[in-house]
Amino acid sequence: MPYDALVLVSFGGPEAPEDVIPFLENVTRGRGVPPERLAEVAEHYNHFGGVSPINQQCRDLLAAIRADFAANGLSLPVYWGNRNWDPMLADTVATMKADGVRRALAFVTSAYGGYSSCRQYLEDITKARATVGEGAPVIEKLRHFADHPGFVEPHADAVRTALDTLDPARRSTTRLVFTAHSIPTSMATTAGPPPVAPPGRYVAQLRETAALVAAAAAPDLPWDLVWQSRSGPPQVPWLEPDVNDHLAALADTGVTGVVVSPIGFVSDHLEVIWDLDNEAAATAKSRNLDFVRAATPGTDPRFVAMVRDLVQERMDGADSKQRLGTLPAWDTCPVDCCTPPARRPSS
Ligand SMILES: CC1=C(CCC(=O)O)c2cc3nc(cc4[nH]c(cc5[nH]c(cc1n2)c(C)c5CCC(=O)O)c(CCC(=O)O)c4C)C(CCC(=O)O)=C3C
């Protein structure tokens, strides 16, 4: 067997009030995020007692993956390490080395291409291996899963479930609103292997996934893809429209209700429960729009089985991949994929 472990790689989040500021410093080091924005985001975390739900969601996913592997005869140890908070990836890689792991696969909790969502995780892996040094296991990232049925179907079911809570008499004025994390437009247009075909891989994959989820969940309804959780200084252009502006604009055109589906994410972490369930819901309320937020995959058994499928696919060297979309796909990103933003330090 060429691979001897799987490592779940995620963003990480604080789990105590005193973690919040050091966590935010880890996230934003060298990224040019203004202090006002940081103070605002610290407030979002403090609203939940300084505890982000993301780490527990990773623990739950880890447990579900282990159970799924065991139930399907795949005997592969599963580790977990984060970019920004404990358990830090470098510590995990050190443990993997101590356990004798030689060649691992990485499942990253982000479905899409782009610098923040893909290449930065590759950099995290490279840095963690360098920290561990001699004897660190080789770690290969699994492919983008944006159009895998194990990702699309749970999202589609969640949209259907959410729609069912709205008044059927108002269906013809109901709209699907898909959201993903906004990124700087410069990061969007350099997402993918050069020469990057517009609009870049991040936006292209999100559009395709949105179309797949909409077609499966409610082909009769119009949909839009919009952006949430903008960060960075105001003079730097980021992807627009923001979900809040979009909801206000929809209300002005006679839309009466929205299902908001965060297809950019795999779990209901802070940017979902604050930026959508709190902020976007308040915007909708102020405009008299019915609002319901669709769930993310979390530990949906189909999503968990997808992880196994991605592992198996790579182990078998299979040509046939479970994919619902048609965008180009590959196992390993070219080294010049998704150019890092210029303002970032190279270390
Ligand atoms: C594309 C993308 C994803 C999706 C892919 C993926 O999942 O990786 C994502 C996920 C997440 N982002 C998260 C949290 C934060 N992101 C920030 C800042 C930023 N995100 C960016 C992009 C993305 N972010 C960018 C371009 C920045 C600007 C700074 C920089 O260039 O890096 C900041 C700084 C403060 C601020 O918001 O300004 C925080 C706290 C959490 C954890 C939530 C929790 O704790 O539950 C998660 C899952």
Ligand SMILES: [Fe+2]
């Ligand atoms: Fe983020």
